[in-house]
Amino acid sequence: MTITDPFLSLSTRTGRFTFGAPRATTLSEDGTRLLLLRSTGPEDPVDRLHLLDTATGEERLVADPAVLAPGRTGRRDDLPTVERRLRERTRLVAAGIGTYAATADLAVAVFTLDGRLFRADTSTGTCAELPTAGPAFDPRPDATGERVAYVVDDDALYVTPDLAPLSPADGARWGVAEFAAAEELGRSRGHWWRPDGGALLAARVDESALPRRYFADPAQPGLPAEDFAYPQAGGPNADVQLWVLGLDGTRVQLRWDSTAFPYVCAASWAGDREILLTVADRLQQNVLLLGADPATGETSELSRTTDEFWVDDLPGTPARLADGRQLTAHDTPQARGLALDGKPLDTTGLQIRQVVGRLRGRLLCETTEGDPSDQHVHLIDPDGAAPERISTGPGVHSALAAADTLLLTFADADGIRRRLVLADGRELPLADLSAALPHRVVPRLARVTELGLPTAVVYPRDHVPGCRLPVLLDVYGGPGFQAVASEPRRWQLRQWWADQGFAVVTTDNRGTPFVSPDFTRAIFRRFSQVALDDQVAALHALAGHHPDLDLGRVGVRGWSYGGYFAALAVLRRPDVFHAGIAGAPPTDFRHYDTAYTERYLGLPQDNPEGYADDCLIGDAPSLTRPLLLIHGLADDNVHPSHTLLLSQALTRAGRPHRVLPLPGVTHMTPGGVNEQVARAELVFLRETLG
Numbered sequence: 148m149t150i151t152d153p154f155l156s157l158s159t160r161t162g163r164f165t166f167g168a169p170r171a172t173t174l175s176e177d178g179t180r181l182l183l184l185r186s187t188g189p190e191d192p193v194d195r196l197h198l199l200d201t202a203t204g205e206e207r208l209v210a211d212p213a214v215l216a217p218g219r220t221g222r223r224d225d226l227p228t229v230e231r232r233l234r235e236r237t238r239l240v241a242a243g244i245g246t247y248a249a250t251a252d253l254a255v256a257v258f259t260l261d262g263r264l265f266r267a268d269t270s271t272g273t274c275a276e277l278p279t280a281g282p283a284f285d286p287r288p289d290a291t292g293e294r295v296a297y298v299v300d301d302d303a304l305y306v307t308p309d310l311a312p313l314s315p316a317d318g319a320r321w322g323v324a325e326f327a328a329a330e331e332l333g334r335s336r337g338h339w340w341r342p343d344g345g346a347l348l349a350a351r352v353d354e355s356a357l358p359r360r361y362f363a364d365p366a367q368p369g370l371p372a373e374d375f376a377y378p379q380a381g382g383p384n385a386d387v388q389l390w391v392l393g394l395d396g397t398r399v400q401l402r403w404d405s406t407a408f409p410y411v412c413a414a415s416w417a418g419d420r421e422i423l424l425t426v427a428d429r430l431q432q433n434v435l436l437l438g439a440d441p442a443t444g445e446t447s448e449l450s451r452t453t454d455e456f457w458v459d460d461l462p463g464t465p466a467r468l469a470d471g472r473q474l475t476a477h478d479t480p481q482a483r484g485l486a487l488d489g490k491p492l493d494t495t496g497l498q499i500r501q502v503v504g505r506l507r508g509r510l511l512c513e514t515t516e517g518d519p520s521d522q523h524v525h526l527i528d529p530d531g532a533a534p535e536r537i538s539t540g541p542g543v544h545s546a547l548a549a550a551d552t553l554l555l556t557f558a559d560a561d562g563i564r565r566r567l568v569l570a571d572g573r574e575l576p577l578a579d580l581s582a583a584l585p586h587r588v589v590p591r592l593a594r595v596t597e598l599g600l601p602t603a604v605v606y607p608r609d610h611v612p613g614c615r616l617p618v619l620l621d622v623y624g625g626p627g628f629q630a631v632a633s634e635p636r637r638w639q640l641r642q643w644w645a646d647q648g649f650a651v652v653t654t655d656n657r658g659t660p661f662v663s664p665d666f667t668r669a670i671f672r673r674f675s676q677v678a679l680d681d682q683v684a685a686l687h688a689l690a691g692h693h694p695d696l697d698l699g700r701v702g703v704r705g706w707s708y709g710g711y712f713a714a715l716a717v718l719r720r721p722d723v724f725h726a727g728i729a730g731a732p733p734t735d736f737r738h739y740d741t742a743y744t745e746r747y748l749g750l751p752q753d754n755p756e757g758y759a760d761d762c763l764i765g766d767a768p769s770l771t772r773p774l775l776l777i778h779g780l781a782d783d784n785v786h787p788s789h790t791l792l793l794s795q796a797l798t799r800a801g802r803p804h805r806v807l808p809l810p811g812v813t814h815m816t817p818g819g820v821n822e823q824v825a826r827a828e829l830v831f832l833r834e835t836l837g
């Protein structure tokens with residue numbers, strides 16, 4: 148399908164307005180240098196590595212893929228399998244340097260291009276390719292930058308310049324994060340250097356007990372199917388161990404009760420003689436911070452976070468401060484907070500979203516204060532002084548700090564800006580070469596119903612009050628993602644949808660984050676009914692304030708959990724929803740992964756009624772509204788079988804529906820696929836809603 152719409156074409160050419168924007172920023176430990184990835188402009192997808200001197204403001208190019216690997220395609224299929232899958236887990240679509248790792252002073256950075264390993268001297272801007280034992284993945288330099296650890300595509304761990312593996316050949320995967328960790332637990336790496344460079348902490352992942360998932364490209368029937376191990380709800384997880392592998396050949400396994408606490412959420416060295424690791428039980432109701440002796444493998448419990456529902460991940464916790472105190476999350480029904488050695492800190496009026504670092508002896512935190520669509524930055528004193536807000540105005544603010552240097556990012560309806568605040572108070576803007584956003588979108592925000600559901604309405608730019616509009620509910624609705632937020636890029640496509648003649652409505656129902664723990668945990672052991680009730684109630688409440696919303700013509704579209712909700716909506720509430728577009732929907736959570744599903748629904752064998760209630764397959768005979776199902780056939784997150792099972796049930800029940808398969812497309816829909824799909828969705832909605 149050729150994209151002829153000017154907005155959709157621009158969105159495709161500019162990578163949804165991200166090409167040319169700085170990303171993956173890293174400050175040196177003394178705050179004097181900043182590494183970042185950025186392409187050369189708004190229509191260049193190839194990210195290059197740059198170094199900024201914070202004292203002078205001078206920026207220089209460190210590594211250019213076009214020079215290092217001329218003629219490379221950057222195609223997904225040219226990447227080592229393990230890297231391709233990790234990019235999918237972390238939603239990374241960059242065509243150039245995807246990720247890098249650097250020494251603490253940023254003097255040396257390492258990265259891969261199509262499995263080739265490069266080491267960059269950032270001071271001189273010189274890069275050298277290092278010989279490897281095979282296609283390399285996830286390189287990490289030691290503290291000096293002289294040695295580099297990396298994983299080869301067969302999942303063995305190597306250290307340069309040796310071409311023999313450091314890890315034993317025992318049939319396990321070494322040095323990588325398993326599916327559950329990378330997709331659901333926030334850990335995307337599997338090896339860590341000891342500070343003195345004499346050993347590596349490495350994950351050993353045994354997936355032999357897991358079922359296999361298969362992908363065959365129907366457009367290329369002569370090719371064999373690809374397969375991988377998948378931890379399905381109620382079934383076995385990968386067996387994850389942590390080992391200290393000495394460069395001298397010594398090996399020590401860390402020991403904890405991995406039967407009771409199978410998930411390794413985080414790991415790091417606290418010095419040459421201590422390792423810190425965070426582990427969780429299967430239902431994630433107990434999270435432990437453990438200290439480990441790398442010489443003996445013995446571990447001891449430093450802190451424990453417990454919740455009767457589930458322990459929501461609070462990035463930056465649990466942790467140990469420099470003075471030895473233990474920092475943990477501390478939730479009340481109304482707010483997410485922090486505690487030191489079990490004593491709650493005074494964060495009244497705030498929801499803590501993330502602890503991003505330390506600045507001037509205080510905790511640097513991203514927070515919600517008041518309106519959940521805004522995100523602020525606060526300094527929180529571990530010794531009890533009142534929190535200090537360092538962000539100004541509404542919008543989405545984020546931060547990064549090292550020593551006394553602070554990088555602030557600020558996003559609102561006028562765009563995204565970044566500035567460095569130095570120790571002496573000077574400020575440096577960080578260059579952004581991305582395309583200007585075509586629309587200045589100011590959604591009409593409101594908290595509705597007695598629950599205070601966050602909502603937004605976007606009208607066509609040429610809307611004339613009094614002209615009734617069909618409603619398009621653009622929804623996610625699932626755990627872990629906030630749709631109603633003051634980040635300008637996410638409203639661009641919604642404005643396009645509005646300009647096609649819709650009033651676009653977005654609501655964050657209970658179960659979504661950043662309102663309160665009680666709000667999030669309302670979906671405990673049941674997904675569907677709470678989300679459906681809240682979305683319907685919000686629509687009716689908004690119609691009372693927006694008379695131009697025509698509730699006789701309501702369409703709903705979504706992707707992933709949003710796709711699940713779209714199908715759920717037309718199947719169970721056809722009186723409210725008149726057409727649905729379900730993209731990549733997990734139609735039966737019994738076939739979804741362990742760490743995500745069991746966190747909210749528990750084990751299928753313990754909560755069979757909850758899983759049955761949230762399954763859409765049995766609702767197939769009740770379909771009376773138009774339904775379009777869309778799925779990438781290379782989706783290894785929500786396997787395409789989810790859509791095919793629902794389509795099969797609809798066909799057997801004699802219920803007409805449409806299916807749009809996307810050969811070779813993953814869960815991320817990169818490279819203009821999203822825009823092409825939007826055109827097909829528009830045709831469908833115009834036909835079905837009039």
